[in-house]
Amino acid sequence: MAQSIGHLLYLVFYVAILVLCVWALVDATRRPxxxxxxxxxxxxxFWTWxxxxxxxxxLAAVVGSGIPFLGFLTLLAAVAAIVYLVDVKPALGPSGRGPRGGGPRRPPSSTGGW
Structure with missing residues (x-):
């Protein structure tokens, strides 16, 4: 019983990492x-590959969860996705053109008002 609970927890953990990796991959491919x-x-x-x-x-860890070394490799996959989502994605900004979206910036108006 305890062994099956352990396998279920690992499977949930692997599926969560798979979702995280897919999310990062989709975001990276949509950026310019x-x-x-x-x-x-x-x-x-580089980031796409x-x-x-x-x-x-x-995905290999979810499908073949009985292979022992896949746990370590899945942690490396999680690290890659987390580095992309925490470091690269925020630096790209909302439109993917550098910090704060990039693009031409207008100087503030000197005529006052809001």
Missing amino acids: AGGFVAAGKRTKQ ILVAATFLA
């Missing part, structure tokens, strides 16, 4: 390539 370089991060191609590998490892 120039935004990565403008934000001072690695290229879009890292997240594809992470998603594949997480």
Whole structure:
């Protein structure tokens, strides 16, 4: 009984990592390539391939949860997705053009008002 609860917890953990990896991969593929370089991060191609590998490892852990070394590799996949979501994604901004969305900035109006 305890062993089956342990396997269920691992499966839930692996599925959560898979969802995290898919979320990061989808977000990375939707961003423009120039935004990565403008934000001072690695290229879009680099992050896409890292997240594809992470998603594949997480999927392999969900499907073949009985393989012992997949647990460690799944943690590496989680680290890759977390680094993207916590470091790279915020640097890309809402439109993916560097910090704060990039684009041309207007100087503040000197005529007063709101």
